[in-house]
Amino acid sequence: MKNNLLKILKNLNFTEYESKAYLALLEESPLTGYAVAKKSGVPRSKIYEVLESLVIRGDIFVSYGSTPQYIPVPAKELIKNRRLKAEETFEQAEKYFKKFERSANDRENIWNITGRSEILDKVKACILSAQKRILLEIWKEDFKEIESELKQAAQTGVIVTIIAYGDIEADFANVYLHDRSREITEEYDGRWLVFSVDDSEVVAGIVSHGKDSRAAWTMHVGLVMPITEVMIHDLYLMEIMEKHRDVLEESFGENLISLRRKFSIHPDLKKHYMK
Template sequence: MNQQAFGETEIQALRAIGLTEWESKAYLALLDEAPDTGYGIAKRSGVARGRVYEVLDSLVAKGAARVSNGKPQKYAPTTPEEFLKVHRRQTEDSLSHADEVLRNFGSRDESGSVIWDLQGRGDILNRAQDVINRASKRLLCEIWEAEADRLYSDLERAAARGVKVIVVAYGSVELPFATVFLHPGTDEVTHGLGSRWLVISADDREIVAGSVSGGTESRAAWTKHHGLVVPVTELVRHDLYKLEMLKAHGDILEETFGPALTKLRAKYGPLA
């Protein structure tokens, strides 16, 4: 095979995975006829003679070729299957290393004093999934039925790795791997606020909290700011206190404050 016989498709495919044009041509020449000397490969591939050994050494380093110890040295190709297997493993290792390094860099660089403004339901739920996936000990959540399906798998994986998942649920929410408290009077709460909200607190150190029922107009905050994480997380805890008390003494509390504590809601509800 001479250099004119190399297909552009094959060369471009090899260049797409990190080989140079000369490396691609030399590798194809080796596949066509090997073992061969550097001189022979240069002649058949069109790689400059003065650069052919540099190119071949690079192929050896990349796992695409092998070299003999004799004189003259001869080169043979690694089979495409083996070469791509090695390349795939190296690529995955490189991506894993980059992911670890960049995540650690991001953790160091991220300021705990920043409160990020999230806009749009999709962006809010994406960030909520990220926060859930970073949790290592406990998740305190307030979730409406409409958002439960989207977050189900992430919450389930968190529980599987040992994270305690506790949810104040609005509407029909089934999370068998979590401790779920069904909030009474969901319709009254939704009507009173005019929207649904979402709260995710991970390990008492990171939160996503805001309204998710406005489509692209939905707004929420994401932060590790201690001054916001503490009160938002404490509000979830207070809902849990209330629901535990309703579970144990609901008849007495509702006799005093009305079904689902509607009298208290009316007393301290949103301003008109």
């Protein structure tokens, strides 16, 4: 029991001698320095140095008189103080290290991510860093794995907009259902994911090939801008199609098939990126 308590105190930044002195005072107080040394096993030559360190840190109190006596801060109060101090330290760390998150080097690099789980893990991390807006193109098969993080971001005020391939329901987001998800999956021979956060960071790639899935993550403005803007133009098109489908299909065929033919380089109209 005592060894466990000593270990816990060490994890709270007590030295071995400080831990022994503090535990001795918890068991019995007030005590003189001599009595603390005798009860705790801390050498008498070190005890006053140890007690002074605890006093300065606020872990024990001293009553000065002809013979100084010491009492401990109650354990419950000690834990509370340590927790508050730790939270304050983390807040300061977040504040002062934030400027290093997006260094000049990061903004010039394009990082390759291999593996579906690894890609989704990176997207989750990016979601939790969002401050203003998330744009996302995703299939329903992959949505569930990042739904919790998206909902958490939305609860902090981040605007979440999803272009959904398949029936995705998310009352915390603006969801645009793409009405050709099955055909597109066949046409492209797979599912992609495109993610943009705060117009400053993107993850984009194929996520339907398991460990062979490939994506890129970057803050390079040369990719962030066009990828983000393509997603926004997809949203424009979906809004326009919803309101004027009849007129557009009269000009370009069902689901704009003549446009797909016009801009395809393959006779089967399928994409062959993965071959």
